[in-house]
Amino acid sequence: LAKTTQPISMDSYEGQEVNITCSHNNIATNDYITWYQQFPSQGPRFIIQGYKTKVTNEVASLFIPADRKSSTLSLPRVSLSDTAVYYCLVVLDGQNFVFGPGTRLSVLP
Amino acid sequence: NAGVTQTPKFQVLKTGQSMTLQCAQDMNHNSMYWYRQDPGMGLRLIYYSASEGTTDKGEVPNGYNVSRLNKREFSLRLESAAPSQTSVYFCASTSFPGLAGSSYEQYFGPGTRLTVT
Numbered sequence: 001l002a003k004t005t006q007p008i009s010m011d012s013y014e015g016q017e018v019n020i021t022c023s024h025n026n027i028a029t030n031d032y033i034t035w036y037q038q039f040p041s042q043g044p045r046f047i048i049q050g051y052k053t054k055v056t057n058e059v060a061s062l063f064i065p066a067d068r069k070s071s072t073l074s075l076p077r078v079s080l081s082d083t084a085v086y087y088c089l090v091v092l093d094g095q096n097f098v099f100g101p102g103t104r105l106s107v108l109p
Numbered sequence: 110n111a112g113v114t115q116t117p118k119f120q121v122l123k124t125g126q127s128m129t130l131q132c133a134q135d136m137n138h139n140s141m142y143w144y145r146q147d148p149g150m151g152l153r154l155i156y157y158s159a160s161e162g163t164t165d166k167g168e169v170p171n172g173y174n175v176s177r178l179n180k181r182e183f184s185l186r187l188e189s190a191a192p193s194q195t196s197v198y199f200c201a202s203t204s205f206p207g208l209a210g211s212s213y214e215q216y217f218g219p220g221t222r223l224t225v226t
Contacts, residue, residue: 034213043113043199043217044152087151091213096167097142099152 004088004100011106018075020103022088025069032091033064033071037084038102044087047073083107111135113218115200121224122190130185130221132200140203141183142167142215143175145196152199158183190225197222 005023012018024033032051036044048055050062050071061074075082085102092098116131134141140159144152144167154167158177172194174186183202187194201215 032213036215041220043201043220044215045217046214049213096157096165097154097213097215098168099144099154101151 004090004098006086006088006100006103008101009104009106011108012078013108014079015077018078018082018105018107020073020075020086020088020105021070022073022100023070024088024090027068027090028092030093033062033068034089034091034097035060035062035071035073036087036089036099038087039084044099047086049091078105078107080107080109113200113202113216115198115218115221117221118219119222121226122187123226124191126190127186127188128190129187130198130200130223131182132184132218133182134200134202134216135181136202136204136216137180138202138204138216139180141177142201142203143173143183143185144199144201145169145194146199146220147196155185155198187223190223192225195223195225 034049035047037047038044048060048062050064052064055062063072083106085104087102088100090098113134142157143155146152153169155173156167156175158164161180164175176184198221200218203215
């Protein structure tokens with residue numbers, strides 16, 4: 001089973017770029033990597049997904065090196081409202097979602 | 110378009126009681142999932158259903174049963190509740206799992222907070 005490892009917590013200041021790295025050493029050839037955001041008392045919300053190299057959307061970028069043993073979520077210019085828990089997931093065989101322990105990001109003014 | 114709905118929002122059970130958590134989605138999604146989230150922890154997959162008529166175990170299936178009643182509805186049953194099952198339960202759905210290039214975006218419901226005393 002592809003387990004993921006992330007930092008437990010991170011602090012940042014408003015306006016800074018935040019990079020959260022996830023390790024997934026046992027990822028298989030067909031597995032995808034996704035990232036989710038969760039606010040207190042809410043269900044997680046999808047941010048971005050990728051298979052290899054770099055993916056960018058309107059809120060984040062995802063960097064995946066060639067060996068795919070890790071991935072980095074990049075949040076440009078964070079604001080106070082980005083304070084949340086961020087989860088890295090490996091999607092096993094296209095249908096089994098394995099959440100990691102998450103990274104608690106605190107954005108300070 | 111309500112997305113994913115869950116009932117009830119809150120529930121308190123005594124040890125040994127049974128109950129069914131209901132989940133429905135109106136997005137015509139193929140796959141549905143049940144997770145539990147203990148305080149301060151990440152989500153753990155209990156069961157999932159990749160299509161109507163199929164169900165598979167996730168990471169923590171013991172003590173639970175599921176039914177994919179139709180494409181819209183996926184229920185989770187606790188036959189004999191235990192204090193260790195005190196948690197927040199989330200239901201989720203996705204559109205096209207398993208196809209290359211598909212989106213793996215899961216849509217989550219608001220959760221059910223269950224306390225077993």
